[in-house]
Amino acid sequence: xxxxxxxxxxxxxxxxxxxxxxxxxxxxxxxxxxxxxxxxxxxxxxxxxxxxxxxxxxxxxxxxxxxxxxxxxxxxxxxxxxxxxxxxxxxxxxxxxxxxxxxxxxxx
Numbered sequence: 221x222x223x224x225x226x227x228x229x230x231x232x233x234x235x236x237x238x239x240x241x242x243x244x245x246x247x248x249x250x251x252x253x254x255x256x257x258x259x260x261x262x263x264x265x266x267x268x269x270x271x272x273x274x275x276x277x278x279x280x281x282x283x284x285x286x287x288x289x290x291x292x293x294x295x296x297x298x299x300x301x302x303x304x305x306x307x308x309x310x311x312x313x314x315x316x317x318x319x320x321x322x323x324x325x326x327x328x
Contacts (some may be wrong), residue, residue, distance in 0.1 A: 225301035225312045232294055232319065286326035293319025 296315025300308045 221309060222301065222304050225297075225304070225308060229297055229301050232297060232316070283326065286322045289322025290319050290326065293317070293322060 293315045296318060297312050298315075300310070300312025300315055302308070303311060
């Protein structure tokens with residue numbers, strides 16, 4: 221049962237690790253001078269007609285709550301894998317459900 225729990229944990233972590241190796245912008249190849257700079261930079265709003273580029277971004281009002289649900293769900297999966305036996309399995313499945321619920325609402 222513990223191997224099943226660790227298998228679910230590995231499946232939950234695998235997409236995060238695989239996404240770390242992908243390019244954020246496939247059009248750029250290699251390092252840039254902007255990426256090499258150090259420190260904080262102010263975002264400059266580019267005006268397009270009477271609207272700014274910052275104002276056209278999508279506002280996600282509950283994104284923090286969805287990310288928190290995913291984090292707590294993965295934490296519960298880890299605790300369930302460590303507890304083991306029947307109670308650990310129940311905690312692991314509950315954590316997986318919570319993480320998937322948060323992911324569903326985050327992707328909406």
